[in-house]
Amino acid sequence: MNLFFEESGDFKAGVVLSQQGEAYQVELQSGKRSKVKSKDVLLQFTSPTPQQLLEEAQQIxxxxxLDFLWEVAGQEEFGFAELGAEYFGHAPLPAEAAGLLLSLHTAPIYFYKKGKGRYKAAPEASLKAAQAGIEKKKQQALVQAEYVAQLKAGQLPEAMKPLALQLLFKPDKNSIEYKALEAACNELQTSPQRLMLTVGGIASPKQLHLSKFLLEFFPKGSGFPKIVIPAVADLPLAPVQAFSIDDVTTTEIDDALSVQTLADGKVRVGIHIAAPGLGIKRGDALDAIARQRMSTVYMPGDKITMLPDELVEAFTLAEGKNCPALSLYATLDPVDWSVVSTETKAELVPISANLRHNTLDELVTEDNLANDAGEYPHKADIALLWKWIQVLEQGRMAKRESFGLRPEQNNRVDFNFYVEDEVVTIARRKRGAPLDKIVAELMIFANSSWGKLMSDHGVPGIYRAQGGGSGGWAAKMQVRMVTHAAPHQGLGVDQYAWSTSPLRRYTDLVNQWQILACVEGGVAAPLVAPFKPRDADLFAIVSGFDAAYSGYGDFQSNMERYWCLRWLGQEQAQHGTRQVEAAVLKDEILRLAEIPLIIKLPGMQQLARGTQVKLDILRWDEVELTVEARLLEVSAAPSAEAEQLEREDEEEISEELDAAMDMPHETVDAPSEDAAGDAAAEPGSAIEEIKPLTE
Incomplete structure (x- = not known):
């Protein structure tokens, strides 16, 4: 006797060797023996052989x-043998019964299984819906195959053109477009980004990086809605002639300076900050725009401003205009340059000049200042400010050392990025030039003074604090944002509130509102300030700003790295060489001498930090932003600068190294970085590009 039975969802046939109770010992065609329970037996037959039965059943x-079989089945539940008699017109033979059962089992849209060998025909509506779904999948499979063929041929299907960014960064993995892209990538052994670049879905690696950032942070686009420029109440005109100092590409001019010699011989220095807070009010449409963006986004050759251009134009401290400003005046005794008093007021400030680094840096040097050499605008004012800021710096260093920190190092090199017609120029610029120092020290002075003003009036603000945390040394020295006055040990000040860049940082705009409340409200400031003590919304702003600023910083670093790689390509095209000089930062991490490009050289011999080496750049990838190189020779021992770095604490290693190691970073030894960010913060230079994002 032979049996046709179901086992593990599959149909099998075999010869019965023995029977014991409700179980059979069955031998299959392969020779394998199985124990089959009687409840799993569907047919018993003597002929044909089990193998012949299975072959004939498959053919039947x-x-x-299936359509005819479905009509014959009716709407009642049935056994396969019952349906067989109806379908074949006679009691089905073993092969016919088995074939019918196989047909029922493999057509789940026509027949629903109700038990062992029992089925029920699907309702007509359900059957039609299922058939339509199957047909749709067939058509989709054909379309998908066509998409794959086009992609492999280097063509982007029309339907995928508007979906290019979504497919790369936020794909619907169930869509046929994504499945086609994935299949094509698998067949071509490439990544979706590279394939999309090949077929023209993304114009260039630069556009790839930019598009990814925009999709995440500006999903509705980076443009602005139409706005109405707010009116500013009548303000007194300041009796000064102020001037700004910025990079040549700066358009958001936040700060300017002025100097007056008073009748009693004392000196009055004005620090004038653009005052959009006089026009923008908390909760209005312009505030909503600024709060949504939180900051201007910088990248070499471009930027995405926090505020619309026409609003920036209305409040930027442009040459030849009387500009609304929040001014901090410091009255100084020139005998020892001590601060006699300070005063804050809102006013119109005449801007006599917008001075630029590219025209003045070579003239305003320490030697020229010491010898009264050279001719340039506001020479006497700059010379006087130079004397005062050296006293300010000494005071900060003393305070910094009182916190247990070493004096800051100003002998490192920054890099300026300039991009024109997709050609990048990267220029070295030593940190701590006189003009940098003047602006840096005065912005630190203003941010510290206004932080104290808010604290003294009982008005909350957004402060940058460093030191005094818990955990290890690095954790204690991490820069954090708080809503109360607290020391910033790295800068050497008792409190530090970002207040000097309200055109490009939302935190500064918020603080400007609070400072204006202190000026206008006096002792009633806590009652009239836009943000009251313990205002939960202020904490939300801090959290939102941190998240946005971190994302913007990562993007900025990636774009700088991209342009460094483009620079390598330019150099190779112009000079036909890939050999470059570099310096060891730590272990296997190096930085190129001519550009701020960090690379890792696995397996490199142990060399002291600062050791000069020559590298052969083997290849670089503008998509992955990676570089491969090999060490050619060790050129020179560590420089004096490197030896100084070696003596610093390990935790005080440069921000570039932290970035290369994929570590979050906040520098603790470069207050001029933060101030330089306040001073410039425009695309085109490392001061502008990197420093606004660090302390």
């Missing part, structure tokens, strides 16, 4: 017309 199943 393929010949059965």
């Amino acid at each position: 199943a393929q010949a059965i017309e």
